[in-house]
Amino acid sequence: AAGKIASAGDDGIKIISMKDWTEIKSEKIQIRPEAKVTHMHWSDDGELLSFCTEAGWVYCYLAKLTALSATCNTRLAYLTSLREMTVIEGANENGNKVVLQTDVEPAFVALGPAHLATGMNNRIWFYSCSDQGSAQCVNEQEYIGSVESVSLNSTHACVLIEGRVYLHPIERNSGDGKTIIFPRKDREDDRTITCTSIVGNFLIYAHSNGRLQYYSLVDGTDVNEYKHQTGIRKCFPNHEGTRVCLIDNSGAAWLYNPVNDDCIAIPNFPVTAEKVLWDTSDSTVFVACDQ
Template identity: 40%
Template sequence: MKRVFSLSERTHGQGQLKFCWQKTLGNYLVTTGSDNTVRIFDRHGESIEDISLPGLCTGIGWDKDGDTLAIICDKCSIVFLWDANVRRTHQVDSGFRDQLTFLLWSKVGPQLAVGTMKGNLLIYNHQSSRKVPIRGKHTKKITCGAWSKQNLLALGGEDKMLTINNAEGDIIRQMSLRSDPTEIQFSEMKMAERNPVGENTVSIIVGGKNLFLYNINDPENPVELAFQPKYGSIINYKWFGDGYIMIGFSHGFFVVISTHIKEIGQEIFQARNHKDNLANIAISAALNMCATAGDNCIKIHDLSDFKEMYAVITLEDERSISDINWTDDGQLLAVSSPRGGLHVYLTKLPILGAVYQSKLAYLTSLLEVTLQDSVQLEEPVTVSVDVEPSFLGIGPYHLAVGMNNRAWFYLLTDQGPTKLKDREYLGTVQSCKLNDEYASVYFEGKVNLHVVEGATVDMSDERETRLFPDKEHADQKITCHDITQEFLIYGTDAGGIFYFFMEDWQFVNEFRHVAGIRHIYPDSTGTRLIFIDDKSDAYVYNPVNDNIVEIPDFSTTTHGVLWDNSPSDKGVFITHDEESINTYVYCRESVKGMSSFITDSGYGNEPPNIYTSGSKLL
């Protein structure tokens, strides 16, 4: 797995640091340490903002949407709120005069819970700015807590008490514990019959040794689980799947248990992942993977089969690890060390690519595109780009990289790619296709055809750019597009297939189908075209005479179509879905007239990555 960036010990000074990813989007990484400063970085390691605090930070956390970051410290009663949308900080006075020790946003609402050294609690509604101070919620320091999906708040403190409260701070349940609680979580135990109330169980580490399960609906029968002494202390645990818990222990072990009443207490899986110690564990629901961190390495497992080791990351520049955490989408994994360093790894990369004949462009890191020629077998060339792209386009001489409503164009030369210019469009771009001179850019039901480098001497102004559909077809929405050396071709929701001849700068063909057009796949010349309509039927279209031939045995789950560009096999094309590749031959002239028939099928568990001549990664 590729390391994206690192922060050295100089970022916050020597000593342990806290960090957290922005909820949902994962665009920001927040860190804080011994220098009394909260630093906000983007996902590429670029500094966004520094927030100086009057004391040591005691808590950081994002609201459920990732819009607002809350910060508290040990030297004042103020809650600092940083708005990610406008990048401004404002302050909320808690009203308490003792040290703020704990904060946590609701999973489902605008509430922020703030606890203090003396056991006081503030419920702050960020939407209405209403503050509900509750003095004496606990008799000693509030140390941990969790919100449920039903907006209940569980709190634990040094008074060895567990309280379960509603969103207004009123106590619903409370009980005393045998030792200090840590790592409170809400989840749902596996029951013989599905309980409709949702997250019914509060889980707590008690005294670092036992896992305490408290069912809100059955408060008289809590369950306390003890583990083998050789495992050491419980460092952390995570709920996952249908009532399973993964537990990490200090001596390097991690254990998986079930909370089903018939299985409770039984170990489903156990392994010693780390020789000396285990520092923390993390789970990514998006990846269906878990990670354990210990010694100076991270080991990643598939949640479907813990015996399979997906990856091992060794931190050669660190002696030990203190914490790990994934972004919600599973793309990035952050790892911190006790010395104050932090490293971010890429664990999931979007599949993004484009092709022109034998040239291939594909994403190899968040800010890196690799170019290679599968026929010439030249050394791949990497291009560092300015943005994390959501679309790519490649032509004989150019590369397009873009996101949202903007695209950057590069000239491909023997000396390497050179940035030409960037361009903004009237909507969020969904795809970009290139030939040697023009770019066809599709966004929000429209296509913008424009020159890539600029007008040539003999080119009139009107031939530099054109927006489709024109006024005559303004009632139609473009659904798909492609470009060949001579034609811009697009399909519409009204069933239209249009051929625009760029040399004459006018339409030369229009075909009307009985249903809306969903996808088009022209061959390299545009003289044969396959389209899929809204009924999931597929046809081969001949623009010379407007004849169409239905493709037999066409799967409704087809992901794409690819024409064979070999001169000797012009009528050959394939279709593919997740399980199979089907080969067809299109005959324009036969004893039966025009026809298309299947010749072979290939099956496999993992289909290969296939690129169409229209630059789409299938």
């Protein structure tokens, strides 16, 4: 279970690393009230350790936390307990840290300039998380299908569900509260949206037929369109939306410039790469990484 062994003794339960067979003293479990352990069991994924004692007590300890995180510019949100998220400023170690309790154990998270989204299945909870050190739930949404991805800007959320994108205000009391669904009825040839992201005042989304589109939240209309030679699987815009890294159905990567409509191949792009992260200070630099 996660490369660890649990050993019960008179003074509690010791956790031993299978890498070097030494005790991980920081993870030792002291049983209160003191009693002999009669049974122990790891969950299949090694996340939970359950045990019972001869005094009749049953305990369940979290032994491994799922790696769940999201970034926005220099801010980072990560899971610190089953129902706890922590948001920090990566560029300033002494900056304010926001710790918030989530309504459920999240399966996915997204971070925006002023909000955090956590959710599971077809529900998302939106929290305000400014740099003032406080957080509160500002909205809860239930959708008609399982959420595949979420992206936030300062005011809106875009949610990808079963080939469609739902664009709506993050907070219930902001804007007109209207939800816009893409693709719209006037574009029936674009039935399946494969990826989406919201950057500044632009919603960027791509279709299985290779169409990449920019939608302006200010003007309420499409302002740019590019047709790729094959289907687009993933898109990763920089923080200004002035460049977009595309991964198509063949696994090849491309760099798209919406200003002049140029799209150039990225040489030696690793076939195992699944994500692209843009530099926060230089919008022309990015790194590719796997999951």
